[in-house]
Amino acid sequence: MKAPLNLVLATDLDGTFLGGTEAERRALYQELDARDDVLLIFVTGRDRDFIRELVETPGMPRPRYVIGDVGTSVFDGDTFQPIPTLEADIVSRWNDAGPRVREMLSAEPGLRPQPTPFRHRVSYYYDPEQLQPRTVARIEEAGFDCVLSADTYLDVLPRGIAKGPTLLRLVHALGLPAERVLTAGDTMNDLSLFQTGLRGVAVGNAEPRLVAALDALPPEQARLIHRPRAEGAAGIADAIRHFSLLPEAVA
The missing domain is CATH 3.90.1070.10 (Hypothetical Protein Ta0175; Chain: A, domain 2)
Incomplete structure (x- = not known):
């Protein structure tokens, strides 16, 4: 029987999941790979070809789903095929x-x-x-x-399409536990992730314009965003501990 999900990590790549030192990345990746109560979603501006090559890198965890192209595409992480039901509104609006x-x-x-x-x-x-x-x-x-x-x-x-809205559509469509979702990002194209009402982490190397935008969020949204000093993968690990999203904290 599959374990219930304790963590749904919906993370940007450049500067976030791919950020930090090699040791920090390795520690996070190994922890995520070793667990069966984690679901990984890449939420990125990158395209499908880049991500397909990325997951072939030794030690790189494979996402179950990919929200690519700044929220304008949704792929299955195993087959890298688009998911038409989740892209239908995007296609119509474009x-x-x-x-x-x-x-x-x-x-x-x-x-x-x-x-x-x-x-x-x-x-x-x-x-x-x-x-x-x-x-x-x-x-x-x-x-x-x-x-x-x-x-x-x-x-x-x-209009109306970005990383955050597309992630919410995926979470709702799949019936994922919203209270266990952690979003992660570092630039302005991640701002919509932090406007979803889901928990989030703006890693320590976040760009100044994103930091300023987070400062301006309504209190009910701002309290859900963890802002550690740690950068990249280490910042994600810090947020997992901060929100107690795994029974044992990531090292």
Whole structure:
């Protein structure tokens, strides 16, 4: 009989699950891999090909589910196939808007298209010195959401779609215990995770804009967010202990 879930870890990758020292990562990964009461979900801006290669790295835990592309795709972690029931609303809201978005932004200063082909978003590298406020306003006026993160990435997303809403959809659809979910992140594209009403950890290396945004959260949301000094994987381990989500604390 399968053990009941004590921890559903829904974690960003770069700077978060992949952050910290090698020893800190190894300790967390080994603990998670050794337990049958943990369900791992990657919630990332990365695409499917990157994650497929990542899980082949020796010692890397395999997620049961993947929310990729800043919340605009949902994959089975075993087969890496999309889950149509969880993507249906995303597909509908995006409505094959990629070509229209790229045309709309083709002459905007400070933007450089990311080379990866995305299914339900358009993404750029941006130069903070050149990006114009009118560019963000133009995206939003056209009916999309715009997320800036790490002073590097600009994502054009379907309105209302982000990491947090997609995670909530998955949690509800699968009947996962919301009180055992821990979200983890470090940049502004993780902010929506911390607005879900689920427990969260903003690791110690979180970008300043995310820290400022967390400071502005309503008290009922802010009290659910642990903000350790420890960075990356060590910060996640600290939060697991802080919220007592496993019977034995992660080392």
